Amino acid sequence: MTPSLKHRSFSRALLASALICSLSVTSVWADPPEGKGHGKGNSHHGHKSKHHKSEHKSDFSTTDALIAAGITVAAARSLALNNQLIQFSPLPPGIQKNLMRGKPLPPGIAKKVLPAPFIKQLPHHPGYEWRAVGSDLVLVALSTAIVVDVLKNVFD
Structure with a gap:
């Protein structure tokens, strides 16, 4: 050569x-596809976030303002113990993660009837109902079935 x-x-x-x-x-150096990539920190770098659902149409109207339960988990747990309402089975993890404030009550959840003496000891909110969902005490709007507040592990 x-x-x-x-x-x-x-x-x-x-x-x-x-x-x-x-x-x-x-x-x-290319950006990862939408929904893939490095974590979900507060730095959005111009990408639209999936966390801003208030911009989209919601399942509940704005008149269904989320109210507080008006009772702490510790106080509700004490009432449950006094009324012998304990050892309720927790929800399966897949359904449990869908049980949150501002969301509709997940479908297929069996409603447990709570005794009237127990309900009378809880704060009264007109238009709302207390329900036992798994081992949690949940306040639900009657008109929309939107979960207003969740008190975790009250009946555990």
Whole structure:
């Protein structure tokens, strides 16, 4: 091989290597697809967040303002113990994660009837109903079945 041919082969190999490296670097610096990638911190970098659901149509009207239960978990737990309402089975994890304030009551949840003496000891909210959902005490809007407040593990 002549020196100019060696130089040409080396130049081609160097150019091919540089091209491959530049293509692989751009894929590393590319943004991940929507919903994929690194964590869900507060830095949005211009991406629309899925956490701003108030911008979208909600399942409940704005007149169904979320109210507080008016009782602490400790006080509700004490009332449950006094009324011997304990050892209710918790919800399965898949349903439990869907039980949250401002969301509709997940479908397929069996409503447990709470004794009247126990309900009378809880704060009264017109238009709302106390329900036992798994081992949690839940305040639900009667008109929309929206969960207004969840007191976790009251009946545990």
